[in-house]
Amino acid sequence: xxxxxxxxxxxxxxxAVAGAGVALPTxxxxxxxxxxNDPGSASTVKFGFNVPQTGPxxxxxxxxxxAQELAVEHINGMGDxxxxxxxxxxxxxxxxxxxxxxxxxTGDTQTKSDxxxxxxKSMIEKDGVIMINGGSSSxxxxxVQGLCQDAGIIFMAGLTHSNDTTxxxxxxxxxxxxxxxxxxxxxxxxxxxxxxxxxxxxxxxTADYTWGWTQxxxxxxxxxxxxxxxxxxxxxxxxxxxxxxxxTPVLNSGADVLIxxxxxxxxxxxxxxxxxxxxxxxxxxxxxxxxxxxxxSELMAEGAGEAIKGVYGSMNWNWQLTDEGTKAFVKSFGxxxxxxxxxxxxxxxxxxxxxxxxxxxxxxFNPCAVxxxxxxxxxxxxxxxxxxxxxxxxQCFKDVLVMKGKExxxxxxxxxxxxxxxxxxxxxxxxxxxxxxxxxLGECNPGA
Amino acid sequence: xxxxxxxxxxxxxxxxALVVLAPFILNPFPADSALAQxxxxxxxxMQRFVIFGIFAIGFNLLFGLTGxxxxxxxxxxxxxxxxxxxxxxxxxxxxxxxxxxxxxxAGLFSVLIGYVSLRRSGIYFSILTLAFAQMSYNLAYSVLTxxxxxxxxxxxYSNDPQILKGDGPDVTHLFGLEMGSAYTLxxxxxxxxxxxxxxxxxxxxxxxxxxxxxxxxSPFGLMLRAVKSNQQRMAYTxxxxxxxxxxxxxxxxxxxxxxxxxxAAMDPLAGAxxxxxxxxxxxxxxTILGGAGTLIGPVLGAGFIKYFENIFSKINDSVLHQxxxxxxxxxxxxxxxxxxxxxxxxxxxxxxxxxxxxxIFLPGGLVEGGQRIAAWLRGRGKKPAGGSGDPEHxxxxxxxxxx
Numbered sequence: 001x002x003x004x005x006x007x008x009x010x011x012x013x014x015x016a017v018a019g020a021g022v023a024l025p026t027x028x029x030x031x032x033x034x035x036x037n038d039p040g041s042a043s044t045v046k047f048g049f050n051v052p053q054t055g056p057x058x059x060x061x062x063x064x065x066x067a068q069e070l071a072v073e074h075i076n077g078m079g080d081x082x083x084x085x086x087x088x089x090x091x092x093x094x095x096x097x098x099x100x101x102x103x104x105x106t107g108d109t110q111t112k113s114d115x116x117x118x119x120x121k122s123m124i125e126k127d128g129v130i131m132i133n134g135g136s137s138s139x140x141x142x143x144v145q146g147l148c149q150d151a152g153i154i155f156m157a158g159l160t161h162s163n164d165t166t167x168x169x170x171x172x173x174x175x176x177x178x179x180x181x182x183x184x185x186x187x188x189x190x191x192x193x194x195x196x197x198x199x200x201x202x203x204x205x206t207a208d209y210t211w212g213w214t215q216x217x218x219x220x221x222x223x224x225x226x227x228x229x230x231x232x233x234x235x236x237x238x239x240x241x242x243x244x245x246x247x248t249p250v251l252n253s254g255a256d257v258l259i260x261x262x263x264x265x266x267x268x269x270x271x272x273x274x275x276x277x278x279x280x281x282x283x284x285x286x287x288x289x290x291x292x293x294x295x296x297s298e299l300m301a302e303g304a305g306e307a308i309k310g311v312y313g314s315m316n317w318n319w320q321l322t323d324e325g326t327k328a329f330v331k332s333f334g335x336x337x338x339x340x341x342x343x344x345x346x347x348x349x350x351x352x353x354x355x356x357x358x359x360x361x362x363x364x365f366n367p368c369a370v371x372x373x374x375x376x377x378x379x380x381x382x383x384x385x386x387x388x389x390x391x392x393x394x395q396c397f398k399d400v401l402v403m404k405g406k407e408x409x410x411x412x413x414x415x416x417x418x419x420x421x422x423x424x425x426x427x428x429x430x431x432x433x434x435x436x437x438x439x440x441l442g443e444c445n446p447g448a
Numbered sequence: 449x450x451x452x453x454x455x456x457x458x459x460x461x462x463x464x465a466l467v468v469l470a471p472f473i474l475n476p477f478p479a480d481s482a483l484a485q486x487x488x489x490x491x492x493x494m495q496r497f498v499i500f501g502i503f504a505i506g507f508n509l510l511f512g513l514t515g516x517x518x519x520x521x522x523x524x525x526x527x528x529x530x531x532x533x534x535x536x537x538x539x540x541x542x543x544x545x546x547x548x549x550x551x552x553x554a555g556l557f558s559v560l561i562g563y564v565s566l567r568r569s570g571i572y573f574s575i576l577t578l579a580f581a582q583m584s585y586n587l588a589y590s591v592l593t594x595x596x597x598x599x600x601x602x603x604x605y606s607n608d609p610q611i612l613k614g615d616g617p618d619v620t621h622l623f624g625l626e627m628g629s630a631y632t633l634x635x636x637x638x639x640x641x642x643x644x645x646x647x648x649x650x651x652x653x654x655x656x657x658x659x660x661x662x663x664x665x666s667p668f669g670l671m672l673r674a675v676k677s678n679q680q681r682m683a684y685t686x687x688x689x690x691x692x693x694x695x696x697x698x699x700x701x702x703x704x705x706x707x708x709x710x711x712a713a714m715d716p717l718a719g720a721x722x723x724x725x726x727x728x729x730x731x732x733x734x735t736i737l738g739g740a741g742t743l744i745g746p747v748l749g750a751g752f753i754k755y756f757e758n759i760f761s762k763i764n765d766s767v768l769h770q771x772x773x774x775x776x777x778x779x780x781x782x783x784x785x786x787x788x789x790x791x792x793x794x795x796x797x798x799x800x801x802x803x804x805x806x807x808i809f810l811p812g813g814l815v816e817g818g819q820r821i822a823a824w825l826r827g828r829g830k831k832p833a834g835g836s837g838d839p840e841h842x843x844x845x846x847x848x849x850x851x
Contacts, residue, residue, distance in 0.1 A: 053793035
């Protein structure tokens with residue numbers, strides 16, 4: 001046991017030293033910066049990669065993380081430079097960012113708005129990141145985007161497909177490279193009309209939450225404009241395992257196309273069960289019954305297996321594209337990880353590069369300068385062809401891919417094929433389009 | 449002091465000291481060292497520690513005292529959050545009406561659920577509460593979207609009415625004191641953050657803790673403990689226990705509502721996930737991990753779990769490589785390979801293993817661990833005098849509930 005000798009003098013001495021120690025630092029307290037987490041004269045600058053590492057979208061999250069790590073390597077001049085070599089802007093020279101080495105921290109969103117915000121907050125408050133990127137769900141993206149706006153950080157969204165992200169929930173500090181539900185509808189509808197005819201009757205099964213609704217609204221509007229009739233829109237609870245009670249009514253509804261507005265595990269379950277019910281072998285109204293999945297991802301397609309053969313859907317990007325940017329990216333990703341990148345990986349890589357490039361062009365880490373550099377920015381060579389970051393809503397406009405499940409896949413990565421590359425002009429819309437109305441970008445917030 | 453006996457007063461003073469000095473205690477490592485990864489002294493996490501502390505204290509009032517295991521407590525937390533955010537949307541960003549309404553709404557909601565669920569006990573009660581909570585979650589996620597904003601979570605928009613806002617701040621505040629404001633104190637390489645929001649929550653936590661002590665020590669608390677030890681016997685003596693259990697349930701629900709309101713006050717967004725069964729399970733884990741039926745246990749458990757969730761999930765491979773960079777190459781890769789499954793996405797695994805160890809070796813939770821260490825230290829001090837102190841192997845006395 002310890003034995004203490006308390007003397008009056010000892011106590012006074014310690015007290016004086018402690019008092020001085022507490023008073024001293026106020027001299028050194030740094031003056032307020034112009035913006036949140038200003039790296040100042042530090043030799044490094046930190047990015048925050050906030051992706052789902054656990055939960056239903058963990059696979060997508062891991063792939064995003066791979067791509068983000070690769071992007072940081074390329075910005076710091078390691079590896080082969082990937083898409084930096086094909087990028088139309090040459091502001092990044094592989095020596096880091098404004099003379100600082102880029103570092104990153106990672107976090108787990110768990111695909112929950114709360115956890116994602118907690119993780120993002122810890123990145124901002126503890127690690128001092130200046131930009132947050134990643135995510136695999138619209139709910140999370142919108143939640144984190146709001147947080148970044150309040151904190152004075154730039155948010156470069158990952159995979160988020162709901163119209164709301166750049167619609168009613170858009171924020172000045174948030175940017176989305178990924179395409180959205182409206183674009184899916186606009187790209188898919190003409191292909192569907194060509195393949196299946198203009199007098200189809202569609203039945204919607206929709207995941208019952210915000211993303212599902214905007215998806216359903218967009219697809220229904222686009223197909224109806226081409227002459228299809230919407231028989232029924234049925235909402236299914238999120239995460240329900242058994243869809244049989246939703247699929248049986250489809251058989252008797254007189255519909256001849258089933259549109260599955262589901263994502264992730266929900267989509268894998270619903271399409272598998274629809275196929276097991278023999279929907280695709282049926283003839284209705286004298287036509288072959290068809291299934292459509294508006295939003296595809298490689299990982300979902302892998303999970304659904306046989307069921308997706310011949311099923312149409314849309315994607316933001318696919319590794320099978322043949323432009324120079326895609327080739328460079330697939331090469332450096334493949335060499336490092338031994339697999340082709342998914343479309344969520346590509347969007348995160350591109351977002352990280354675009355942010356770094358904007359900083360380099362603006363010559364400043366100040367979020368307001370970065371916002372200015374990104375707004376209305378036109379670029380090429382990042383895998384999606386000529387792309388515009390529209391200033392009105394911070395949405396990227398680029399070509400959209402229409403995909404089909406491959407009939408004879410040769411290996412586990414070769415399960416989807418590109419049917420059509422819908423040109424950008426066809427998926428553009430006015431910023432005040434009713435599906436996107438009601439939001440306000442607000443002012444850029446540099447924080448501190 | 450405050451009507452507490454000496455032992456409880458000491459406990460309250462210790463807890464107060466820990467809470468007030470938390471910014472120092474939780475940031476033991478210099479900001480630029482490799483160990484800074486383990487610092488937990490940033491506002492968001494400290495706020496979470498005390499908020500979930502409140503939540504767990506409240507849960508323990510029900511579970512620890514009456515033995516009724518509610519598996520749906522997150523529903524009250526979620527309802528409290530929604531109520532608070534609605535106050536922000538309708539009135540202003542001032543946190544006082546938000547927190548008051550959060551507690552009231554959670555209280556009313558728990559009367560409703562408690563009234564139905566408490567007709568059963570044991571596992572049936574647990575299942576009923578679980579069912580109600582899942583129901584609330586699913587309602588919030590889809591059907592009630594106009595009120596809850598579904599998956600996205602309820603947020604405040606610039607076009608909301610906010611009738612009392614005037615030209616007040618655009619962030620949550622207490623009569624002008626912004627919750628997000630913080631003062632950073634740099635001492636050498638250390639940096640300590642004092643956040644207004646944290647101290648605001650901390651005050652609530654101390655009050656909640658004090659109330660919990662008073663309830664534990666009151667005749668009402670004694671009655672609840674009697675319910676736990678033998679409810680049937682109480683019924684046979686002609687005593688109706690339901691009003692007592694319902695009161696405990698409602699108090700506990702109001703604690704959860706307070707926690708929910710504070711969460712919204714720190715960060716004005718309420719997501720449906722807050723009500724999910726995993727969130728309800730988490731508070732059960734917190735309480736058991738810390739020590740059910742003890743006063744300080746749930747707070748420790750809450751801190752422990754939140755620490756793992758926020759600190760371990762952020763360690764990634766490149767951080768590991770930094771740590772082991774002093775080793776030769778092959779050795780370094782090997783160490784990273786060994787540690788890899790336990791960090792980043794593996795934080796659940798680490799937490800699960802620790803939880804198992806605690807439950808197996810310290811059935812009384814972290815509190816029992818503390819008691820054993822204290823006993824060992826005392827025993828070591830006494831050793832020269834009287835050997836092991838218990839040569840006849842007397843059974844240990846039952847631990848005092850407050851320890």
